[in-house]
Amino acid sequence: MDEILSSLPTPLRIGTTEIYWLSGGTFRLDGGTMFGPVPKTLWEKRYPAAVDNTILLVNDPLLIRTPEQNILVDSGLGNKLTPKQHAIFASSEWLLVSQLAQLGIKRQDIDVVILTHADFDHAGGVVMAAEQGGEEVSFPSAVHLMQETEWQDVAAPSRRAKESYWPINFNALIKSGAMQLVQGTYQVCPEVRICHTGGHTRGHQLVEISSGGECAVHLGDLLPTHAHINPLWVMAYDNFPLEVIACKERYFKQYRQQNAWFTFYHDPLMRACKLGGKGKITECWPQAVCPSTAS
Numbered sequence: 433m434d435e436i437l438s439s440l441p442t443p444l445r446i447g448t449t450e451i452y453w454l455s456g457g458t459f460r461l462d463g464g465t466m467f468g469p470v471p472k473t474l475w476e477k478r479y480p481a482a483v484d485n486t487i488l489l490v491n492d493p494l495l496i497r498t499p500e501q502n503i504l505v506d507s508g509l510g511n512k513l514t515p516k517q518h519a520i521f522a523s524s525e526w527l528l529v530s531q532l533a534q535l536g537i538k539r540q541d542i543d544v545v546i547l548t549h550a551d552f553d554h555a556g557g558v559v560m561a562a563e564q565g566g567e568e569v570s571f572p573s574a575v576h577l578m579q580e581t582e583w584q585d586v587a588a589p590s591r592r593a594k595e596s597y598w599p600i601n602f603n604a605l606i607k608s609g610a611m612q613l614v615q616g617t618y619q620v621c622p623e624v625r626i627c628h629t630g631g632h633t634r635g636h637q638l639v640e641i642s643s644g645g646e647c648a649v650h651l652g653d654l655l656p657t658h659a660h661i662n663p664l665w666v667m668a669y670d671n672f673p674l675e676v677i678a679c680k681e682r683y684f685k686q687y688r689q690q691n692a693w694f695t696f697y698h699d700p701l702m703r704a705c706k707l708g709g710k711g712k713i714t715e716c717w718p719q720a721v722c723p724s725t726a727s
């Protein structure tokens with residue numbers, strides 16, 4: 433059994449905001465695909481591969497609690513996977529609703545859902561299987577924010593995008609009218625801002641959290657785990673890998689100057705870190721996981 437971080441316990445505090453990680457389900461992906469051009473002899477030191485070459489990854493949305501709002505960043509795998517899909521991905525259960533309840537939050541209390549992009553591992557929990565059958569919007573009071581270019585590609589996916597933009601994840605949301613498309617940069621609330629990046633997908637976006645002079649940035653699938661800090665460590669899933677490299681170089685420089693936390697969605701070993709020169713990790717969240725070998 434692989435070790436993974438538990439979700440919830442203590443939030444990462446950014447000024448007056450709190451960031452929790454919720455269990456959106458684990459899955460196993462081919463390690464070679466996760467690390468694209470990187471030789472296995474290098475990546476398997478960080479993420480040991482099983483005999484079938486897969487590695488364990490989490491799909492853990494961030495819950496950002498500002499003084500005024502509950503904001504989710506992405507939504508995990510959801511509860512609509514077929515038995516065959518569960519078997520293919522060796523995926524675990526989606527626990528978002530029960531974990532929100534542990535924090536005293538009902539799914540109706542989520543004010544905003546930010547989708548970094550529309551891949552099924554990020555958007556799978558936006559629409560859930562309803563108890564009475566059929567599907568319903570998981571967070572019915574929330575506005576759902578996505579970049580307009582990402583939505584264009586969901587509506588008319590390329591041959592490749594069809595594999596990960598699943599209509600079942602969006603049909604009920606479209607009917608509900610709860611989708612809000614944005615272009616470029618958009619201020620969600622005083623503490624949270626989203627910004628178009630491209631790179632992983634055409635309409636991928638980042639999330640910046642700023643409060644009380646502190647900052648955290650969520651780079652989504654531009655930085656899926658702490659092992660991807662080397663700008664050249666891109667994924668075979670990246671649609672525009674040269675853009676991903678340029679984005680990482682630009683955002684690392686920009687946010688290091690703010691001493692920002694870089695937060696992760698797919699990393700089973702670390703939730704967030706701060707970076708020093710040459711991509712060296714200087715601080716980790718939770719603190720206990722700081723690997724002496726990480727760089």
Ligand SMILES: [Zn+2]
Pocket residue numbers: 551553554653656698
């Ligand atoms: Zn992903």
